[in-house]
Amino acid sequence: MYGSEGWWPAKTPFEVCVGAILTQNTNWSNVVKAIDRLRDARALNARSLAAMDAETLEQLIRPAGFYRQKAERLKIFAVFTIEVLGGDISRLASMPLDRARTLLLSLKGIGEETADSILLYACGMPAFIVDAYTTRWLTRMGMDMEPAEIREAFSSILHRDADACARLHGAIVEFSKQVCRSKPNCQLCTFKRTCAYYLREGSKRSRKQAQR
DNA sequence: GGCCAGGACACCA
């Protein structure tokens, strides 16, 4: 239904990264306002963000909330992009996934979900994103799994396919926003049951591989 | 006015 393209609306990989930081605990509609203001200020690139004074940046991203924290995080990421990646986000994609992930996690303000969002949607790497929707849904289905276990199980069952990871994550988020109408063969419930089934299979597979 | 939204981090026991 949702496809793999366009679910994360961004014109450039760097814009994906900016959105990933701005959306931390924030409704996406507020993130869009902040991104539009950055675009209007011609600040949607690493060099502009790195050079901008903190107060100006704070005011530009104010609609997204947590503006002081997020301004600092954006500047840290912009400097990292310039100094470590030479201004080219796609350089992350040329690294092994674990190496790129560790590098991102070393940055202040980049946690596991934000790192995986950048790896998947900005770099096209097969990093399955475990977000609040995913953990809430699985908890309600009685599946008590650590985020790392969920990530590994889904990555395994999706054959480390970035396109599939993007499709499934987008679908989980979009379906989670909808309210189940409790009809027989409800599309939402069928989707969730099916995902849970494959997750269990993926989890079993991961454990077997780990044992080997 | 309260709750929620596509988290992360510092601090403390």
Next chain:
DNA sequence: TGGTGTCATGGC
């Protein structure tokens, strides 16, 4: 290691 407080805005 796990729990808690903090950061802050806008829509409903």
